[in-house]
Amino acid sequence: MLLVVTYSRAARRDLRNVCRGHERTVVRRFGRAALFEATAHGAFLSCRLRERHSDDVQVERTRPFNEFADIDATVREAAAAYEAREEPSTPYRRFAAGTDHPDPEALKTRDLSEGR
Amino acid sequence: MSPAATVRVRLGGGGHDGRAVDLAGTEAPPPDELVAAVRDEDDGRVRCPTPGPVHEHVGLVGGRAGALARRHAMAAVARSRGHRAPNREQVETLADRLGALDPPAATLTAARERVAEAGADVTERREHVASLRGRVRALREAGEEAAATAAGADLADAAAALSEAETERAAAEQALERARRRARGARDARERRLELEDRVANERRESRAALADAVRERVDAAVVAVPGTSATRLADADPVTARLALARVARLDAPVVLAARRFPDAAAAVGWLDAPVLRA
Numbered sequence: 001m002l003l004v005v006t007y008s009r010a011a012r013r014d015l016r017n018v019c020r021g022h023e024r025t026v027v028r029r030f031g032r033a034a035l036f037e038a039t040a041h042g043a044f045l046s047c048r049l050r051e052r053h054s055d056d057v058q059v060e061r062t063r064p065f066n067e068f069a070d071i072d073a074t075v076r077e078a079a080a081a082y083e084a085r086e087e088p089s090t091p092y093r094r095f096a097a098g099t100d101h102p103d104p105e106a107l108k109t110r111d112l113s114e115g116r
Numbered sequence: 117m118s119p120a121a122t123v124r125v126r127l128g129g130g131g132h133d134g135r136a137v138d139l140a141g142t143e144a145p146p147p148d149e150l151v152a153a154v155r156d157e158d159d160g161r162v163r164c165p166t167p168g169p170v171h172e173h174v175g176l177v178g179g180r181a182g183a184l185a186r187r188h189a190m191a192a193v194a195r196s197r198g199h200r201a202p203n204r205e206q207v208e209t210l211a212d213r214l215g216a217l218d219p220p221a222a223t224l225t226a227a228r229e230r231v232a233e234a235g236a237d238v239t240e241r242r243e244h245v246a247s248l249r250g251r252v253r254a255l256r257e258a259g260e261e262a263a264a265t266a267a268g269a270d271l272a273d274a275a276a277a278l279s280e281a282e283t284e285r286a287a288a289e290q291a292l293e294r295a296r297r298r299a300r301g302a303r304d305a306r307e308r309r310l311e312l313e314d315r316v317a318n319e320r321r322e323s324r325a326a327l328a329d330a331v332r333e334r335v336d337a338a339v340v341a342v343p344g345t346s347a348t349r350l351a352d353a354d355p356v357t358a359r360l361a362l363a364r365v366a367r368l369d370a371p372v373v374l375a376a377r378r379f380p381d382a383a384a385a386v387g388w389l390d391a392p393v394l395r396a
């Protein structure tokens with residue numbers, strides 16, 4: 001999908017109008033941002049907004065996140081284990097220390113895999 | 117009312133001077149053209165004091181006056197009477213801060229285009245290399261050594277060109293990545309500007325609300341006094357009634373152009389509005 005984020009009042013107003021007029025292409029709206037369908041029409045609307053407001057419109061292409069394909073199981077398991085921790089105030093760094101769970105630095109330097 | 121607040125109208129052969137100018141039944145231009153002449157200092161047809169902001173709202177009554185933004189109009193009326201919003205300084209401070217902001221550019225268009233072109237170039241050259249490789253193999257299998265050698269030289273050139281294209285693609289991708297990181301900072305700045313714009317807009321809205329409150333009673337009273345209406349509040353008044361009531365409460369030096377017929381003549385309108393009038 002296309003994530004469109006606006007950075008000025010004028011751009012935000014135009015995005016709102018676009019969303020109102022093209023419900024089929026607009027998947028979701030959030031305040032000054034919206035998700036468009038990954039279709040040529042979604043791209044057309046994004047390009048129009050960028051044409052009109054240049055740097056005040058950011059367009060990113062997003063794709064669904066599959067936690068079973070995009071990362072290995074250790075990350076998923078670490079998240080599940082941390083959310084099930086007994087002491088809610090334990091920071092993740094301390095929680096992961098001395099376990100098989102990846103430490104925060106390892107998480108930050110590891111990219112998601114390209115696979116779907 | 118200052119003594120300068122007189123109106124001189126020069127149209128075709130005839131001239132009309134004074135606070136009450138009645139152009140009804142003459143070959144005068146249409147009302148919207150008259151009001152444009154009132155607002156245009158360089159238009160010699162109407163000489164009058166420069167209209168203030170409130171004239172934008174009430175300068176033309178009837179005709180093609182368009183929509184009336186009542187809250188904005190009431191605030192302008194209040195300002196014309198010398199009212200000032202309690203948050204005026206706050207608005208000015210924020211507006212100054214906003215005006216001083218100049219967020220850096222976040223344009224990535226050129227960098228994106230370079231990546232796309234470099235990528236397409238690599239694809240094309242890779243296909244070329246693959247087809248040459250196939251040709252060399254086919255020639256060799258056919259025993260045509262000389263042709264195979266020539267094709268091999270082409271293949272070497274193509275492979276070198278591919279390698280160059282791949283280098284360019286890598287450079288383009290790195291440049292885009294750097295530009296993206298820079299754009300993040302620029303977008304932070306733009307986000308802060310948007311927040312400030314919102315704050316200024318909210319403060320301005322509060323200003324207008326406070327100013328409108330300051331004159332609402334007077335305006336509603338004027339609505340009741342407008343000839344030819346049964347409305348008792350600005351909110352319920354038709355646009356002609358609303359503009360007349362607002363104009364009566366406003367301080368106006370420049371003439372109001374009357375396209376609607378609520379007064380028997382221009383002098384009666386001047387008396388009621390306490391403002392100069394051009395009756396179209």
